[in-house]
Each structure stands twice: as structure tokens, then as C-alpha cells.
Amino acid sequence: EADPASIQIDASEIQAAVSADTKLSSEIEALQQRETEFTQALTRITEGSESAFKTLDQAVADGTARIERAMKEEYGTRIRESLARLKEVLAAWKQAASAMSSDWSVQWDALTGGADLLTCQTELDRAARQFIDTGSASLIQFRQRLEGISQDTEEPTKGLVLGRALTKDLQPAVDAQQEVVKLARSATLTGNLDLATIVQRVTGLRRQVSDRRAQIETSLRGKILDDLKKNREQTIRQRREQLTQRADDLDREIREHIENVRALVRRKDQQRTDLAERFRLQDERAAALRSLADIPREAPSAGPAAEPVLVEFMEAGVGSGEPADRRIVRSLLIGFGTLFVFLIGWLSVHSYQSWHRSRQAIEACTRELQAATRGQEGQSRRRDS
Structure with missing residues (x-):
């Protein structure tokens, strides 16, 4: 006996059965609407990312230049070490933003190319979490270094003045970094409830459509299998009659x-x-x-x-x-x-x-x-x- 799963069904037959199924048609229509909303949401996220990345890149460059000027002045060892750590944090922000920007650019091309929306959102979420994790840890170090400069005991006056100046001069970099973090959170399901709702609905509708399609295909395979059995029984019966007649002859x-x-x-x-x-x-x-x-x-x-x-x-x-x-x-x-x-x-x-x-x-x-x-x-x- 033939295995129903091994029976091949023509795509036109499946499409005809899908079109004839009103429940599946309504589910497909709802899924298409949700996927349209999903595409628009991802497009809004990725479209606004380019300016945020450029702003962060420029702010990091300006902050790095400001730290380099401060490192040329006469400060003690502890202040110089803190300045060097601040420069490393800015470099880490730039590197993380560059990696996130590159990944998001790939997913933007995938979206415009008609790639799977859930796959694109998953990749955007992964890149965003990496940037958030890196940015959160480095931001803590960044603030600790600034406080360290302001509270330097060897050169308290110079440290206080420099700390206040750097806090003011590096604030654009901090703001730009936080803006990118905000943008990154908007691409995650935990940071964007609207996006999470859309993803949940799309996932559920896809599951329903897939299950309904599977049911239709199973029904078609069962019908084809029944037809094959009937044809086989008829063929066997005709063959038996032919052989019986031949034996009599x-x-x-x-x-x-x-x-x-x-x-x-x-x-x-x-x-x-x-x-x-x-x-x-x-x-x-x-x-x-x-x-x-x-x-x-x-x-x-x-x-x-x-x-x-x-x-x-x-x-x-x-x-x-x-x-x-x-x-x-x-x-x-x-x-x-x-x-x-x-x-x-x-x-x-x-x-x-x-x-x-x-x-x-x-x-x-x-x-x-x-x-x-x-x-x-x-x-x-x-x-x-």
C-alpha cells in the first residue's frame, strides 16, 4: 500500500483547493495584511537607522578628538589612564555601531528583495541585542572613567575642571549612542511591544495557514490514494477477468x-x-x-x-x-x-x-x-x- 506522504500533488491542484476553501482564503488574507504591517514596521526601523549611525559616528569622532587634545595637556598618570579608557570606550561604540549598521544594511536589502519577514526581524533583533549589550557595558565604564577624572586626588582641581569639560564635550557622543540603543531596542520584541504583537499575529496566522494547507494536502493525498486504490482494484479485477477468460480459452x-x-x-x-x-x-x-x-x-x-x-x-x-x-x-x-x-x-x-x-x-x-x-x-x- 502506498504511503500518503509519498504521493506528489500538482501545485495547480493545491492552489485550486486553497482557493475553494473559504476559511483558508480568509486566513491568507489576514496574514497578508499582517505581513504588510510587519513590513512597514521593519521599514520604519531600518530607514531611520542610517542617520542615527552617522550621528553616532560623527559624535564618536569628535569625542575622540577632544580626548586626544586633553591627552596632550599636562595631567597625572591616573587622569591619563582614564582618558585612554574613555578613548577605548568611544572606539568600542564605533565598532559596535559599524557592525550593527552593516547587519541592518544586509537585512534592508533582504526586505526590499522579498525575503522572509520573520527571518529579517530575527537578524535585526540579533544585531540590535549585540549592540545593546556592548553599549550598556561600555557606557558604565564611560561614566566611571569620567567620575574618576573629576574625583582625582592627585590633581583634584585639574581633574574636576577636565571632568566637567569632558562631560559636556562628550555628551553628544553619549546622546548619539543612546539614540542608537533606542533604535536597536525598537527592533527587539522585548523593546517594541507593537512589533512583538505584529510578530505574534504573523506567526500565529502562518501556523494556521500552514496547518490548513497541510490538512488540504492530506485530504488531497487521501483522495488521490482512494482513487489509486479504486483504479488498482478495477485494474486487478479486469486483469483477473482477462486471465480467467484466457484460462478458459x-x-x-x-x-x-x-x-x-x-x-x-x-x-x-x-x-x-x-x-x-x-x-x-x-x-x-x-x-x-x-x-x-x-x-x-x-x-x-x-x-x-x-x-x-x-x-x-x-x-x-x-x-x-x-x-x-x-x-x-x-x-x-x-x-x-x-x-x-x-x-x-x-x-x-x-x-x-x-x-x-x-x-x-x-x-x-x-x-x-x-x-x-x-x-x-x-x-x-x-x-x-
Whole structure:
């Protein structure tokens, strides 16, 4: 089963579902309004920072120059050390302001370039806190050094005069530093309640929109997954039906093939039986022809020789004292005898001619049988080989 999270959804489908969701549309509209307010707030903060940084930079430069002039005068060691520490504090302010200005400039470019507002605010907050932390610690040192100069015991008069003068001359630097601190606090959530409220609302609306989008995407994935399951089940069902039909067709074809094979086997068996019977008859015929060929060729006897018939002619009218009717019978017998002898001779001749023709036919048949026998024996030898 497919994992719903692995299903890819087209962006157009998500956009269509988002547009159709009235709750999400209202939340997106509210988020856009809050993000507009958020952009305006960050823009106001970053736009006013450039002049503040320039003012601080100029005030630090002037303060540094004033301290350097004081260091050229004749003061004791403790005053000189305090002057040097004041100069280091001003240098720290300048360095911290430069770092903050650089970071804010990057975030200003990001804002104009359409970067994520919460990311820009986080980076502005980080740079501002670094400057605030550095400025707060250095400002304490700055005031301690000024008090130290005013309360110097080695040169109390000079120290008091110099302390008052430096407090007045370095106040612009202190004011500029505090102005940048104020600006930095305006970029932090703890220092700017309005900004914190906007950030909170934007964060909440983004969470709501993200959750609603996730719900819509989950619903879309579930729908797509259901469609995939239905399509898969339909495909499986169609495939099963196709395979079942194919199996039935194959069973029918196999049965037909088996019947054809059986019929072919029966035909082959009948052909083998017929062929064996044919060979048997041919063998019997060949044996009969061989037996016939072994019979000696003898001419049949012409039958008993006809005894010569003595025909005695007597003169008609010469009486022998025999009665006339007897003579008539005798004459008839003599005539029939002659006819009988003729018939016997004719039958003998005809029988000899018939026997001669039969003998010729038998010899021709014998030759044909011998030729057929030789052909059969040649086929048998080829079959055996």
C-alpha cells in the first residue's frame, strides 16, 4: 500500500483547493495584511537607522578628538589612564555601531528583495541585542572613567575642571549612542511591544495557514490514494477477468488439441493396422507366388486315345437276311458314332488350346507377382534399415 506522504500533488491542484476553501482564503488574507504591517514596521526601523549611525559616528569622532587634545595637556598618570579608557570606550561604540549598521544594511536589502519577514526581524533583533549589550557595558565604564577624572586626588582641581569639560564635550557622543540603543531596542520584541504583537499575529496566522494547507494536502493525498486504490482494484479485477477468460480459452483449446491428438492417434493406429494387414497379405501373396513358381511346368495329357471306328459300308439293297428295321438302327448308330468321334476330337483340340492360353496367363501373372515380391522385399529392407 502506498504511503500518503509519498504521493506528489500538482501545485495547480493545491492552489485550486486553497482557493475553494473559504476559511483558508480568509486566513491568507489576514496574514497578508499582517505581513504588510510587519513590513512597514521593519521599514520604519531600518530607514531611520542610517542617520542615527552617522550621528553616532560623527559624535564618536569628535569625542575622540577632544580626548586626544586633553591627552596632550599636562595631567597625572591616573587622569591619563582614564582618558585612554574613555578613548577605548568611544572606539568600542564605533565598532559596535559599524557592525550593527552593516547587519541592518544586509537585512534592508533582504526586505526590499522579498525575503522572509520573520527571518529579517530575527537578524535585526540579533544585531540590535549585540549592540545593546556592548553599549550598556561600555557606557558604565564611560561614566566611571569620567567620575574618576573629576574625583582625582592627585590633581583634584585639574581633574574636576577636565571632568566637567569632558562631560559636556562628550555628551553628544553619549546622546548619539543612546539614540542608537533606542533604535536597536525598537527592533527587539522585548523593546517594541507593537512589533512583538505584529510578530505574534504573523506567526500565529502562518501556523494556521500552514496547518490548513497541510490538512488540504492530506485530504488531497487521501483522495488521490482512494482513487489509486479504486483504479488498482478495477485494474486487478479486469486483469483477473482477462486471465480467467484466457484460462478458459486455453482449457478449451487444450481439450480440442487433446481430442485432435486422440483422433490422430486413432488414425495412426488404424493406418498401422492397415499397413500391417497390407504387409501380411503381400507376404502371403509372395509366398503363394513362390509356391506357384515351384510347380513344374508339365503339359496335361490329351486324354484317352480314340479308338478307330471301323465303318463298314454295305451295299444297299444287298440283303443279309437281317430285318430292315435293324439295318436302319445300325445305320443311325454308325452315323452317331462318327459324329461322337468328331466331337471328341474337337473338344480335345479346344481343351489343349485353352490350357495353353491359361498356362501363358499363369506365367505372366507369375512374373508380375515375382516383380511385386521383389519390390516388396526392397521396401521391407529399406524400412528395416
